[in-house]
Amino acid sequence: MEQERIRNFSIIAHIDHGKSTLADRILELTETVTGREMREQVLDTMELERERGITIKAQAVRVSWKGHELNLIDTPGHVDFTYEVSRSLQACEGALLVVDAAQGIEAQTVANAYLAIENDLEIIPAVNKIDLPQADPDAAAAEIAELVGEDPARVLRISAKTGEGVEAVLDAIVERIPPPSGDVSPEAPARALVFDSSYDQYRGVVAFVRMVDGSFTARERLRAMAAGTRFEAEEVGFFSPTMRAAESLGAGEVGYVITGLKDVSRLRVGDTLTSERRSADEPLPGYKDVKPMVFAGLFPTDSDDYPDLRDALERLKLNDAALFYEPETSNALGFGFRCGFLGLLHMEIVRERLEREFDLDLIVTAPNVAYRVVTQTGEEVEVHNPAEMPREIERVEEPYIKASIIVPKDYVGPVMELNTDRRGRFDHMEYLSEERVLLVYELPLAEIVLDYYDQLKSRTRGYASFDYDVIDFREGDLARVDVLIAGEPVDALSLIVHRDAAYSRGRALVDRLREEIPRQFFDVPVQAAIGSRVIARETIKAKRKDVLAKCYGGDITRKRKLLERQKAGKRRMKQVGAVEVPQEAFLAVLNLDGSKK
Amino acid sequence: MSPGSVRHLYVHLPFCASRCGYCDFVTVVGRRGQHPAYVDGLLAELELEREVLAPRLESIFLGGGTPTFTEPTELERLLRALPPALEVTVEANPETVTPELAELLQECGVNRVSLGAQSFRPRLLEVLDRQAGPDDVRRAVYALRDAKFDNVSLDLIYGIPGQSAADLDADLSDALALEPEHVSCYELEAKPGTRFTHAHGAELARQAEAMETYFERVVARLRAAGYRWYETANFCRPSGLADGRDLRSRHNLAYWRGRDYLGLGIGAVSTIDGQRWRTTPRLGAYLAALAVGDQPPRELEELSRDVLRSERVLLGLRLDEPLELAGLESALDWRAVDRLERLGLLKGGDAGVLALTPRGRFLGGGVTAEILA
Numbered sequence: 022m023e024q025e026r027i028r029n030f031s032i033i034a035h036i037d038h039g040k041s042t043l044a045d046r047i048l049e050l051t052e053t054v055t056g057r058e059m060r061e062q063v064l065d066t067m068e069l070e071r072e073r074g075i076t077i078k079a080q081a082v083r084v085s086w087k088g089h090e091l092n093l094i095d096t097p098g099h100v101d102f103t104y105e106v107s108r109s110l111q112a113c114e115g116a117l118l119v120v121d122a123a124q125g126i127e128a129q130t131v132a133n134a135y136l137a138i139e140n141d142l143e144i145i146p147a148v149n150k151i152d153l154p155q156a157d158p159d160a161a162a163a164e165i166a167e168l169v170g171e172d173p174a175r176v177l178r179i180s181a182k183t184g185e186g187v188e189a190v191l192d193a194i195v196e197r198i199p200p201p202s203g204d205v206s207p208e209a210p211a212r213a214l215v216f217d218s219s220y221d222q223y224r225g226v227v228a229f230v231r232m233v234d235g236s237f238t239a240r241e242r243l244r245a246m247a248a249g250t251r252f253e254a255e256e257v258g259f260f261s262p263t264m265r266a267a268e269s270l271g272a273g274e275v276g277y278v279i280t281g282l283k284d285v286s287r288l289r290v291g292d293t294l295t296s297e298r299r300s301a302d303e304p305l306p307g308y309k310d311v312k313p314m315v316f317a318g319l320f321p322t323d324s325d326d327y328p329d330l331r332d333a334l335e336r337l338k339l340n341d342a343a344l345f346y347e348p349e350t351s352n353a354l355g356f357g358f359r360c361g362f363l364g365l366l367h368m369e370i371v372r373e374r375l376e377r378e379f380d381l382d383l384i385v386t387a388p389n390v391a392y393r394v395v396t397q398t399g400e401e402v403e404v405h406n407p408a409e410m411p412r413e414i415e416r417v418e419e420p421y422i423k424a425s426i427i428v429p430k431d432y433v434g435p436v437m438e439l440n441t442d443r444r445g446r447f448d449h450m451e452y453l454s455e456e457r458v459l460l461v462y463e464l465p466l467a468e469i470v471l472d473y474y475d476q477l478k479s480r481t482r483g484y485a486s487f488d489y490d491v492i493d494f495r496e497g498d499l500a501r502v503d504v505l506i507a508g509e510p511v512d513a514l515s516l517i518v519h520r521d522a523a524y525s526r527g528r529a530l531v532d533r534l535r536e537e538i539p540r541q542f543f544d545v546p547v548q549a550a551i552g553s554r555v556i557a558r559e560t561i562k563a564k565r566k567d568v569l570a571k572c573y574g575g576d577i578t579r580k581r582k583l584l585e586r587q588k589a590g591k592r593r594m595k596q597v598g599a600v601e602v603p604q605e606a607f608l609a610v611l612n613l614d615g616s617k618k
Numbered sequence: 619m620s621p622g623s624v625r626h627l628y629v630h631l632p633f634c635a636s637r638c639g640y641c642d643f644v645t646v647v648g649r650r651g652q653h654p655a656y657v658d659g660l661l662a663e664l665e666l667e668r669e670v671l672a673p674r675l676e677s678i679f680l681g682g683g684t685p686t687f688t689e690p691t692e693l694e695r696l697l698r699a700l701p702p703a704l705e706v707t708v709e710a711n712p713e714t715v716t717p718e719l720a721e722l723l724q725e726c727g728v729n730r731v732s733l734g735a736q737s738f739r740p741r742l743l744e745v746l747d748r749q750a751g752p753d754d755v756r757r758a759v760y761a762l763r764d765a766k767f768d769n770v771s772l773d774l775i776y777g778i779p780g781q782s783a784a785d786l787d788a789d790l791s792d793a794l795a796l797e798p799e800h801v802s803c804y805e806l807e808a809k810p811g812t813r814f815t816h817a818h819g820a821e822l823a824r825q826a827e828a829m830e831t832y833f834e835r836v837v838a839r840l841r842a843a844g845y846r847w848y849e850t851a852n853f854c855r856p857s858g859l860a861d862g863r864d865l866r867s868r869h870n871l872a873y874w875r876g877r878d879y880l881g882l883g884i885g886a887v888s889t890i891d892g893q894r895w896r897t898t899p900r901l902g903a904y905l906a907a908l909a910v911g912d913q914p915p916r917e918l919e920e921l922s923r924d925v926l927r928s929e930r931v932l933l934g935l936r937l938d939e940p941l942e943l944a945g946l947e948s949a950l951d952w953r954a955v956d957r958l959e960r961l962g963l964l965k966g967g968d969a970g971v972l973a974l975t976p977r978g979r980f981l982g983g984g985v986t987a988e989i990l991a
Contacts, residue, residue, distance in 0.1 A: 542961055542981055566833045567984035568850050570805045572936060574628055574873045575887040578894060578919060581929055587987035599957065 022090045024205060024273040028198045029092045029231065030145075031109055033137060034119035035127040035486070039149040043119060043181035043190075044082075044093060050187055051084035051091070053261055080217070081112075081229055081275045083259045086191045092259075092275035094216065094231075096133075102363065103490055104311050107136050108216040108291050111307060112231030112275065115143035115198030117190065120165050122148045122156035122178075127486035128427045131459065134168055143198045144169050147177040147190060164454050201273030204234040210301035211235030213270070213278075213294040215245070218285055220339040224255065226282040228294065231275050235299055238269040242297035243278070246304040250287040251297070255279040285342045313345045313361025314420055314491055315368055315470055316405040318386035318513060319375070320357030322593075322604065326381060327356045333379035334358060337371060344371060349406065353513045353597050354384060354607065359406055361391070365470060386513050387610040388470045393418040393494050408512035410501045412552060417517075418494040420466040423448070426477070428485045430458050435480040443468035444519060466491060467517070471610075502527050502556070504534070505548045509598035513607050528557040530610055535559040537606035545600050622669065624890055625676040626872040627703070629660060629696070630883030631685040632901070635711075638747040639814035640806060644885030644899045645683050653689040655905055656883075657696045662908040663882050663897075664699070670880055670890060675703035677869035686714040690722055697726035705868040707732055707771075712750040715758035720765035730769040730867075731762055732802070738792035739785050742778045745818070746806075752792065759796045769865065771800035776832045778806055779818045779825065786832055790839045799865045800854045801845065803836045833980060849874060850936045850982055874933045876926070884914075892926060894919040924949065931972075932986050938979075940971035954989045964989070 034040035048054040081094045096109040110116065116137045120126050126134075137144055146165045148158045158178050166173040177193060179186030204210075213230040221227055237243065237257050244251045258266040259276035270276045282288055290311075293304035321330050334346045345361030362368040368388060375381050392404040395416040404410050410417075424445075428436055430452075437447070440462045448461040469489070477485045500523045504514040514534075518526045527549030534547045538561055545561040569580050594601035632646040633653065646652075678700055685693065685708050700706075707730040708723055715733070723731065737743050738752040750758075755772075762770050772793050776786050793801060808815040808822050837847055845853040846866075854865040872879055881888045885899035895916040898904055907914040921929070927949035934941035943950075955972070958964045963978035963985050974982050 542958070542963060542984065564981060564984065565830050567981045568805075568833070568979075569983045570807055570851055572850070572873070572933065573870060574879055574881060574889065575885070575896070577873070577887075577889070577929060577933065581925070581932055584932060584983070584987045584990060587984070588990060591988065 022271070022274070024201045024203065026089045027092070027200055027273045028089055028115065028194050029094065029113045029201060029273070029275055030115045030117060030194055030198055031094045031096050031113050031137075031142075032117045032119055033096065033130065033133040034149075035121070035124070035129045038119055038121040038124065038127075038130075039181045040095075040119055043117070043149065043179070043187070044095065046181050046184050046187045047084060047093060047191065048082065048262060050184070050191065051086050053082065053084045081260055081277075083261045083275065086195060089195050090274075091191070091194060094275060102367075103132070103136070104309060104363075105217065105290055106133060107140070107307070108214065110137050110140045110142060111305075112214050112216045113140075113142055114201060115145060115194065117194070118144050118146045118165065118169065119149050119181075120146070120161050122150045122158045122161045123153050125157075125161050125457065126164050126168060126427070126453065128425045128459075128488040129486065131168065131427065132425055132488040132490070138169070144171070145177065145190070145193050145197055146171055146175070147179050147186075149179055149181050151178050152180040152183050152185065160454065164457075167453065201233075203232070203272035205272045206235075208299060209235040209272070211237060211294075211296040211299050212301045212305055213237065214305050215288060215290055215292045215294060217290055218288055218342070220285055221279075224279050224281065226280045226285050226288050228278045228280055228288055229275075230270070230278055230294060232270045232272050233305060234272055234301070235296065236269050236271045237278065237294070237296060239266070243280075243294050244297055244300070245288050246293045246295055246301070247308050247310075248287055248289060248292055250282065252280045252282055255281050285339055289342055311343055311363065312391070313343065313363060314391055314466060315362045315364055315388050316359060316391060317362075317368060317388040318349055318351060318354065318357055318406070319346075319360050319372070320351065320354040320384045320386070320513075322382040322384055324355045329379065330358065330375070330381055330383070333375050333381060334360070336379075337374060341371070343367065351408075351513045352509075353511045353595050353602065354386070355595075357384075361405060362388075365474070384604050384607055386607060387516065389517060390420050390465075390467045390470060392499070392517065407501055407515040407517045410515075410517055412501070416496055417499045419497045419499065420491050421493055421495050422464055422466050422469065422489040423492050424462045424464050424469070424487065424489040426460045426462070426485055426487050427453065428458055428460065428481050429456055432481040432484060433458055433460065436460060436477065436485060439473075439476055439480055440464060443473060463492065464489075465495075465497065465519075500551050502530070503550050504530060505546075505550060506534070506538070506597050506602065507545045507600050509600075511597055511602075514610055516610055523551055524556050527551075531557040531559045533609040534606055535561055537609050538600070538602055540564040541600060543599075622672050624670045624878045624880050625672045625674075626869060626877055626879040627671065627675055627678045627700070628869075628879060628881040628886055628888075629678065629680045629685075629700070630683065630881065630886040631680055631688050631693075631696075632656075632683040632884055633687050634682065634684045635687055635749060636747070639817065640746060640809070640812055642809045642812055643683065646884075646901055650689060652901070652905075653692045656901070657688075657692045659905050659908045660696060660882050661699050662911070663914065666908075666911075666913055667880055667882070671701060673701070675701055677705040677872060678703040678707070679869040680706075680708045682709055684709070684711045684714060686710040686719060686723075690719065694722055694726055697723075697728065702727070705730055707867065707869055709734065710758070711748075712754040712758040715761050717761045717764060720761040720767065724765045724767065729767075730771065731767055732771040732773065732800075733758055733762075735772045735793065736775045737778060737781075737785075738789050739781070742781055742785065742789075745778055745780060746775065747814075756796065759798070769799045770796075771802060771867070772796065772798040774801065774803045774836075775806050776803060776836060777822070777825075777829045779821045781829070781832075783832070783835065786835060787839070790836065794840075794843050799860065800852070800867065801840060802852050803840070804851050805833065837980075846938070847979070848938045850979065871937075874937055876930045876933060889921070892921045892923075894921055928990050931990060935972065935974055935982055935986055938973075940966055940973040943967075943970050943972055949991055950989055951991045958985055958988060 032040045084091045094109050096106045148161045151158045162173045162176040212234045213232045215228045217229040219227050239257050241254050256266050256279040257270050291308040295301040338344050343363050346358040349359040394402050396411050397413040397415050445462040445464040450460045498520045500520045501517050504511050531547050531549050543563045547559050548555045549557040572580050634645045706728045708728050709732045711734050735755040808819045840853045846856045848866050878890045884904045887896045895918045898915040904914045927946050931949050955967045
């Protein structure tokens with residue numbers, strides 16, 4: 022199709038603001054999917070996505086509307102996938118910005134709207150769910166118009182659920198979004214942006230691409246410019262909504278390339294594909310090697326499951342190039358893996374998939390961030406595990422984020438207080454409306470990985486919305502706090518904290534452990550220490566009495582079963598030296614600031 | 619089954635005047651009219667099972683319920699029909715022990731009475747729903763002494779909600795003043811589902827730490843008074859102070875030594891030749907079966923060799939005599955045995971016997987859970 026008749030667009034929306042429903046209506050209205058094929062939220066394919074109502078993997082669907090070819094590029098809906106969102110947006114010329122008429126704009130909407138503006142996209146604002154009784158379309162339209170600098174009258178009002186106004190959306194896409202403007206000449210050097218990929222167990226890596234200049238044909242030799250990976254395109258095509266092979270993909274079009282590659286890490290999102298025969302000199306701009314920022318140890322509850330965990334991670338990694346893992350051995354938890362994630366949601370998704378799809382029972386240690394350390398010998402190392410933090414340190418840098426928080430104005434105080442506690446630096450604030458305020462802070466990522474989001478929600482009665490982006494690494498006055506149980510250091514409980522907070526965190530951790538570790542046959546000292554200096558200490562006093570009171574002829578079976586249960590309970594404990602530590606104790610570090618159980 | 623080899627007999631008499639809140643035994647309140655029928659049932663059941671019993675028994679134990687609440691004529695009929703035994707114990711609630719009853723028991727061959735005193739503080743007896751007062755306990759002991767009983771045991775309960783350390787000391791003093799041959803001391807268990815747990819469970823949990831030392835106090839006090847701490851919860855005058863008599867409960871020793879025993883009556887448990895069964899706890903079903911000459915319904919448990927070995931360890935370690943390990947080796951986790959020996963809680967693993975150390979006896983439950991394979 023000639024470029025004049027192509028429109029490429031994304032839908033930007035906060036979770037639950039109706040992106041998937043709108044996509045479904047578009048597929049129906051354009052007769053891409055027949056009624057019988059229609060099932061709710063066609064684009065979200067993974068079971069987990071459906072349940073959580075979030076989209077993890079972007080996909081692209083081609084639809085026809087009034088003689089035009091429209092490519093809907095679905096974007097992942099969460100903060101951890103900002104880079105993937107930005108690549109998806111770069112594949113478009115325009116975006117639908119959808120806001121819930123009852124909720125108004127949320128932090129994520131703002132972040133993604135700014136991303137779209139940065140990518141020079143034509144933005145079509147729309148207020149959704151106007152059918153809801155509590156909808157306030159005028160207020161939502163005013164907010165959205167203010168955000169993108171648009172006339173409120175041009176904000177579309179729709180109900181994706183009932184279909185009201187969806188035709189106008191399709192018309193606006195054709196009218197307002199400019200067509201692509203790549204080089205269409207047959208001999209133009211070919212360039213395509215990889216905005217997502219997935220793994221098919223029979224056909225290998227499938228790249229989702231936006232053809233920018235030139236064209237690809239089936240069986241053509243291609244090359245990923247950043248990774249240097251070469252392969253033959255086994256098939257090219259597009260989704261409508263299922264895979265349809267085509268002879269070629271031309272400039273401006275969106276589709277897929279089946280690469281036959283057996284490893285997703287050889288073709289990363291953001292890379293540029295070019296043709297070996299009509300090779301481009303320069304890749305498309307904006308490629309970033311996305312690095313995991315949040316790390317945690319994953320250990321099987323039952324050490325016999327270690328091989329299963331390894332296989333499961335291998336399989337997840339096939340489809341998730343951002344997932345990082347390496348074997349880790351803990352003196353307390355045994356064999357497991359240190360895993361790296363883009364962020365907290367990414368971690369949560371991986372953990373849930375491991376537990377649900379692979380039926381694994383896991384202990385996940387408290388998450389920590391990546392640290393850049395310069396040792397006293399001048400060596401630079403990146404540390405992913407507090408227990409591996411060198412003791413002789415010249416300098417430590419930790420990742421910082423820019424956080425956008427939207428709250429009703431009454432909660433500004435509590436949120437500022439929370440951010441100050443978490444070493445936040447105020448950047449600016451603006452009123453989105455009379456009622457709602459956008460706060461922008463710079464915070465160490467380490468301060469949000471534990472319980473920040475829970476705290477934010479509880480201090481704002483659930484009204485806050487939150488988004489962040491990693492901005493840089495900065496030096497911090499950080500200390501490694503170790504925990505010793507009966508004199509044995511417990512690697513899985515080490516943490517890195519700001520020196521000012523070391524004493525209170527060490528104290529809180531020791532107090533929690535005293536509650537979590539059952540009394541043993543002997544006194545058990547629990548200590549927190551920085552280096553050899555003990556900063557907090559508690560003693561779990563030895564048990565003085567542990568007997569079964571009565572035991573006569575009629576009691577024996579019951580008492581035996583009681584002891585068997587007690588024995589089974591002990592088996593689930595982890596042995597630290599001579600001390601039996603319940604698995605829950607390893608999670609003590611997760612909610613030190615939270616209320617005690 | 620090996621006919622004629624079982625030497626220990628338990629007989630359950632479920633009737634009580636009222637039910638105590640903490641009790642989870644099989645009991646039947648009142649129903650005096652059913653006492654004759656129940657004794658008929660017991661005697662019929664005894665006839666059905668008699669072949670497993672040795673001609674002369676070592677011990678008989680009448681437990682309850684409140685055996686002495688049973689109509690005296692019915693109790694007498696039962697006692698006279700039981701086979702002869704070296705030790706015949708009857709459990710009694712203090713308020714039921716009149717001089718006449720004491721005489722009756724003595725005449726019917728009972729030679730040991732176990733009195734459920736529980737406490738001497740009226741306030742605490744009330745918490746336990748006990749009907750007897752402290753003076754009832756004393757009167758009962760005097761009545762038994764007058765009837766020439768020279769083997770009386772007192773049951774005490776500690777850890778009662780509201781019980782201070784001073785209360786406990788006073789209870790022990792009051793019990794010792796009666797010079798019982800034998801004392802059983804139990805920590806109050808708030809058993810799930812009892813009325814008592816419903817009313818006092820939360821309070822007990824709060825007091826748990828304060829009461830942690832009570833067990834130690836009980837043991838220290840009774841040992842200081844010259845009693846032998848021969849089982850986790852049981853104490854007796856040593857033979858040196860009892861004219862050379864062994865005052866340990868023969869019947870209960872049989873349980874702790876893993877002997878076979880036959881139980882008669884509703885809810886009674888028997889263990890014979892690797893089989894354990896519990897007779898139905900339902901009075902109606904029990905009587906109906908026996909009325910037509912059938913064995914009452916029972917719940918059967920096959921005890922494997924492994925289970926029997928584990929039980930030998932679990933029970934044997936409750937005693938103050940070393941447990942012979944021959945044949946029991948496979949029941950033990952020997953690394954745990956080593957570890958606990960190093961902690962000073964166990965001794966003797968290498969010598970073919972195993973015993974808890976004095977400190978280990980206070981932790982016997984946890985230690986046993988740890989060393990069982």
